Amino acid sequence: MRYVVSLNRALHQLMSEDERVYLLGEDVLDPYGGAFKVTKGLSTAFPNRVITTPISEAGITGVATGMAIRGLRPVVEIMFGDFLTLCADQIVNGACKFHWMYDNQVPVPVVIRAPMGGRRGYGPTHSQTLESLFLNVPGLTIVAPSCFHNAGRLLYDTVQNTDTPVLFVESKLFYPKQLRVPDGNNRIDHFFVKTLTNHSRIFPSISLSLVEAEAPDVTLIVYGAMALLATKAAFNLFMEHEIVVEILIPSLVKPLPVSDILPSVHRSKRVIIAEESVCYSGWGAELASQIQQAEFDSLIKPVGRIGAKDIPIPSSRIMEDQVLVQAEDIEEEIKRIVS
Amino acid sequence: MKLISKEIKKTVSDELREKLHYQMILIRLFEEQVLELFSQGLLFGTTHCCIGQEANAVAVIGNLREDDIIVSNHRCHGHYLARTEDVQGLMAELMGRSGGVCSGRGGSQHLCKGNFYTNGVQGNMVPVAAGMALAEKKKGTDSIVVLFIGDGTFGQGVVYETLNMISLWQLPILIVVENNRYAQTTPITMNFAGTFSGRAEAFGLASGEIEADDVIRLKNRFADIIKTVRKQNCPHIEVIHTYRFCSHSKGDDYRPREEIKFWREKDPLKKLEKQMPVELQLKLREQAKVKIEQAVTKAENMPFANLNENS
Numbered sequence: 001m002r003y004v005v006s007l008n009r010a011l012h013q014l015m016s017e018d019e020r021v022y023l024l025g026e027d028v029l030d031p032y033g034g035a036f037k038v039t040k041g042l043s044t045a046f047p048n049r050v051i052t053t054p055i056s057e058a059g060i061t062g063v064a065t066g067m068a069i070r071g072l073r074p075v076v077e078i079m080f081g082d083f084l085t086l087c088a089d090q091i092v093n094g095a096c097k098f099h100w101m102y103d104n105q106v107p108v109p110v111v112i113r114a115p116m117g118g119r120r121g122y123g124p125t126h127s128q129t130l131e132s133l134f135l136n137v138p139g140l141t142i143v144a145p146s147c148f149h150n151a152g153r154l155l156y157d158t159v160q161n162t163d164t165p166v167l168f169v170e171s172k173l174f175y176p177k178q179l180r181v182p183d184g185n186n187r188i189d190h191f192f193v194k195t196l197t198n199h200s201r202i203f204p205s206i207s208l209s210l211v212e213a214e215a216p217d218v219t220l221i222v223y224g225a226m227a228l229l230a231t232k233a234a235f236n237l238f239m240e241h242e243i244v245v246e247i248l249i250p251s252l253v254k255p256l257p258v259s260d261i262l263p264s265v266h267r268s269k270r271v272i273i274a275e276e277s278v279c280y281s282g283w284g285a286e287l288a289s290q291i292q293q294a295e296f297d298s299l300i301k302p303v304g305r306i307g308a309k310d311i312p313i314p315s316s317r318i319m320e321d322q323v324l325v326q327a328e329d330i331e332e333e334i335k336r337i338v339s
Numbered sequence: 340m341k342l343i344s345k346e347i348k349k350t351v352s353d354e355l356r357e358k359l360h361y362q363m364i365l366i367r368l369f370e371e372q373v374l375e376l377f378s379q380g381l382l383f384g385t386t387h388c389c390i391g392q393e394a395n396a397v398a399v400i401g402n403l404r405e406d407d408i409i410v411s412n413h414r415c416h417g418h419y420l421a422r423t424e425d426v427q428g429l430m431a432e433l434m435g436r437s438g439g440v441c442s443g444r445g446g447s448q449h450l451c452k453g454n455f456y457t458n459g460v461q462g463n464m465v466p467v468a469a470g471m472a473l474a475e476k477k478k479g480t481d482s483i484v485v486l487f488i489g490d491g492t493f494g495q496g497v498v499y500e501t502l503n504m505i506s507l508w509q510l511p512i513l514i515v516v517e518n519n520r521y522a523q524t525t526p527i528t529m530n531f532a533g534t535f536s537g538r539a540e541a542f543g544l545a546s547g548e549i550e551a552d553d554v555i556r557l558k559n560r561f562a563d564i565i566k567t568v569r570k571q572n573c574p575h576i577e578v579i580h581t582y583r584f585c586s587h588s589k590g591d592d593y594r595p596r597e598e599i600k601f602w603r604e605k606d607p608l609k610k611l612e613k614q615m616p617v618e619l620q621l622k623l624r625e626q627a628k629v630k631i632e633q634a635v636t637k638a639e640n641m642p643f644a645n646l647n648e649n650s
Contacts (some may be wrong), residue, residue, distance in 0.1 A: 022477070054504065056504065059466045059503075059504055062497065066469060067473055068470075069456070069474075070408075070470070070471050070478075071474065072474050072478075089497070090467075093460045097449075098458075101445050102441055102456070103441040103444050105441075105451050
């Protein structure tokens with residue numbers, strides 16, 4: 001099943017099972033069905049609960065927050081994740097504050113869906129991975145399914161279970177791609193798959209490894225769109241250099257599911273973190289810090305990090321590729337840390 | 340004969356006058372006590388008092404039902420007290436004590452109790468209030484939302500996004516604009532182009548304007564508006580031209596003395612008191628005073644709220 005279909009079916013299921021679920025967003029009505037078609041068919045099936053809105057990202061985030069406070073379960077679609085900057089006050093000083101600030105008197109189950117990421121040539125304001133801006137906002141949960149996760153299931157569980165705001169980050173690169181689900185032997189392509197369930201229980205991390213080694217040579221940690229690049233790099237490194245990589249792909253971006261990560265780090269003693277966002281002050285910085293605090297004594301080398309260069313994302317695909325991390329960059333970084 | 344019936348219609352019951360007066364004096368004395376405690380260093384952070392604007396709160400809120408929703412702003416003590424008369428919970432909240440309405444987490448501008456919500460960022464609550472109205476409309480209740488904002492709030496872009504949506508979707512929301520003529524220290528002439536009615540008209544919204552000096556007139560006017568908003572399930576903006584006698588928060592009052600004096604002479608509380616026996620006024624004032632003093636004493640004896648007991 002394609003990533004976009006998985007998400008779309010989850011929304012259909014949510015709306016048919018729970019009358020409290022509403023969908024708000026720009027251009028979400030049929031026949032268009034949303035810029036990336038995640039909402040296709042919903043307005044036909046649930047005309048009263050799918051609300052197409054003006055181009056007012058801050059406004060609709062606030063409206064959804066108000067609906068959530070009054071007992072509904074709204075899902076907001078932000079057409080491009082880049083536009084979350086417009087919603088920032090509503091998220092930071094509104095939605096994420098109310099539950100705690102009001103002494104736990106009100107639940108705020110609002111889910112904000114936003115497609116992120118580049119590699120489609122959309123240029124500086126439609127290609128970013130901006131969730132890292134929201135990492136240090138208390139009260140916010142950030143979830144990002146990769147194509148190795150059951151994306152729809154994650155969305156379903158998120159909307160069903162949350163009592164506080166969730167930023168649900170989708171990968172626009174993955175929308176047309178097939179989900180990579182394990183076969184009967186628990187393999188995806190050539191990789192052995194393990195599903196790790198952290199404290200959250202509903203936001204698993206995926207572990208991928210080409211050999212079931214006692215101790216991999218390196219632990220590679222990525223999330224979202226980086227997952228496919230990570231498998232490409234791991235495959236090449238094993239074939240050409242016999243380097244065994246364990247790839248960890250959390251679906252929970254914030255808070256960090258450290259209990260899924262530390263055991264692998266303890267065994268491999270080497271860590272590379274790769275992210276699509278700007279490397280500077282990114283998600284990987286917090287993760288590296290937590291890994292080093294917990295596993296300093298077992299690490300052979302400092303935690304390695306790669307991410308996008310500290311400049312806007314160019315429209316030209318040639319330059320875009322130079323700004324964003326490529327599979328070869330991951331391979332180089334792993335070869336460096338293993339040598 | 341006709342003249343007499345008109346007279347009767349105009350006359351409000353003594354009971355109502357007494358109730359409005361008690362609430363207004365309670366808010367006035369509470370705010371004066373807050374300023375006093377603030378100078379003694381007994382409160383945390385800053386505070387925004389509404390001295391002079393009490394009539395707006397009691398007139399509007401006095402027309403609401405328990406299931407109606409009130410959304411307010413940084414200057415929210417009056418609205419909160421008009422709704423709840425919870426002097427104790429608010430005082431303890433301002434003092435950071437465990438018995439505060441939000442256990443000391445929110446403080447002066449971040450209150451929640453029942454269907455009452457406030458937040459401290461200008462304009463932040465405007466779309467949130469619209470969402471609450473949308474929720475009630477979708478749920479099929481006939482609760483309405485009353486949102487209090489100020490003249491200064493119109494500087495925020497999200498206000499205009501929301502005016503558009505409440506009109507498009509015909510939401511049951513009453514926006515009460517308390518035009519106190521100043522955005523903190525900046526006079527309205529320096530931060531507000533055009534008119535209130537022009538803004539409402541641009542979005543196809545029903546609107547009106549009223550002076551704040553007569554609480555009875557205010558109450559009657561809002562009774563009509565609220566009835567319409569509820570019955571027709573549609574939005575309305577009403578501007579109350581008012582004035583705060585105190586500074587915006589603390590130490591930021593640079594308005595001309597004569598201007599403040601001019602407005603103090605139009606004090607809605609004084610105007611109401613002129614229609615009441617002196618003994619009754621004194622009795623109500625004393626009741627309010629005792630209630631506030633008891634709240635302060637009780638709050639001072641409460642432990643400070645801390646994370647260990649309520650994370």
